[in-house]
Amino acid sequence: MTLYSFSLLLHIFTGSLGLLSRSLNLILKKGSVIHKTIGRVFVLSMI
DSSP, X not given: OOHHHHHXXXXXXXXXXXXXXXXXXXXXXXXXXXXXXXXHHHHHHHO
């Protein structure tokens, strides 16, 4: 696996994780523990 392939897969994975976590947070109650946890997952996936 080349560095390019690895970077592309990592980009796709973290982008998908960001989209999924953002979508979940839209339907959860703001301030709940799971909302905060998924929010942290979103932030880390965007870094």
